Amino acid sequence: MATKKLARESSQTEYLEILNNLIQNWESEVVEFKEAKSHIDDDKVGRYFSAISNEANLREKQYGWLVLGVREADREIVGSAYKEKALAKFKNQIARDTTGGMSFVEIIEIFPLVNDQPKRVVLFQIPAAASGIPTGWKNRYYGRSGDSLIPLSQDKIDAIRNLQQIDWSNQIIEKSDLSFLDPHAIKIARSNYIKYMNKEHIKMEVDRMSDAEILTKLKLMRDGKLTNAAMLLLGDSQYDYVFDAPPQVMWRLYDANGLDKDYKIFDIPFITVVDQIYQHIRNLTYRYMPDQLTLFPLETQQYDPQLLREMINNCIVHSNYTLGSRIYVNEFDGRIQFINPGNFLPGSIKPVLEPGYAPPGYRNPLLANIMRQFSMIDTAAMGIRKVFKIQKEKYFPMPDYDLERHNIVSATVYGKVIDENYTKLIYEHPEFDLQTIYLIDRVQKHLPIDGQEIKTLRNLNVIEGKAPNIFLTPSIAQSIDAKAEYISNRGFDDQYYKDMIVEYLKTFERAQKKDITKLLWDKLPDVLDEKQKNFKISNLLKALQNSTVIKRNSENRKTGYWVLVDKNNDEE
Structure with a gap:
């Protein structure tokens, strides 16, 4: 998002x-001034x-400020030349x-006048941490x-987490009662709860209790009224008007060209929605060979039923229902x-x-607890890890999480192999942990990884190439296609290209750079772009020139040619 560039007047x-107030009434903990004349570290x-x-x-404020272009020591406006393009990416x-x-x-961006000269100042408006969740x-x-940056103390972490957090799922629906619920959904909930508890005396107790009693015990009802969680999981859809926007899950089917072919909308009760959606998903048998040394391919369903269950139920438990938006399950070809x-x-x-990851909290604590007791989710912070492990065990690509859009979480799971080299690496290295496989997966999808992550993968000998054009190294390239792809990505060593140039000059005696470019272009690694290929060819010619193997026959670069050095004549 670009910066808001304001006019220099009213x-x-x-x-x-605001700037004047920040300077005059400075609160060091919620305002930071930096000169940042040309640069400021992203991590800082x-x-x-x-x-x-x-x-x-x-401090019960809505937001704080980071101000560039004001000197910290005396809060003097000095201006900042920090690049606007960099700001737009922030x-x-x-x-x-x-x-x-x-x-x-x-x-x-604003431009206050200092000695009648405009000085550029950039204001970064920072939102306060969400209620109950430290940033x-x-x-x-x-x-x-004071004005020092320090780790947040435990007492401050506790203070933020103990602030009152409104749990939407625990809120009571006025003028609601047991008749608003679906009897079949309640029956499923009873059965799932008994299985989850797995104790005979609890089964006997639940069997003796009325629906109202068991729902009250589970905190889904209070004083005969339903909570949002009760209505969401067990509600009869004819009463969904009690919500500001009826909760819904929409399944959509797309063809290979991205055109929609079919759809269906599912209403409450959500305790049954996974089974309903699963009946619509085309879960075909997929055959593939992670190990080229065997003649027998693996056979598996494209999507593990447990994986689909986790993904849909995670959408249900983590949704912000106050936004009034649907949950979507979009089925494409292979994902x-x-x-x-x-x-x-x-x-x-x-x-x-x-x-050992510990989540910062749950958006809907009551709903999360109930879905756990109904065997719908895993609240030990293992749900996402479970999905990644399922894909790892099948040697399939890892899920993609797109978190760039505001108030939208998008996760994609794959039902087929993308890159055979990835599949072989995961098959041959069962010792790789999820963090390592996550990085290898990003390489196969041509997604960026940082310098330290590249170093980690190089130490494991699983990648080749120069950043950003890195690619997976297959430990065994058995098939003809795999071998061809590997060589196309890796290319040949420099001596191979130098020998080609020399042979060309021996045959045709002279060549311009465009002739050499035409000779080598298709033989250079596919991972190089046009600019990088041209740079590679220039380096090869320069290396041969420095080794006195070739030279230019004219100082004019446009009309001159590359020729072989006649060492006999040069020695004379």
């Missing part, structure tokens, strides 16, 4: 007043974002590593002590996309894959 007044901005967001929450960069994908409310940066929490309204509370997928 429309700036509001933000100029992320830490300040976390700290200011948390301190704003504790929102997405910050959202990638903050809790819940939080980012700046606004990034605003983290790269899975760490930061705070302020299924799951979309739910609400932000992703962990912030990014990487920390979730770490052993």
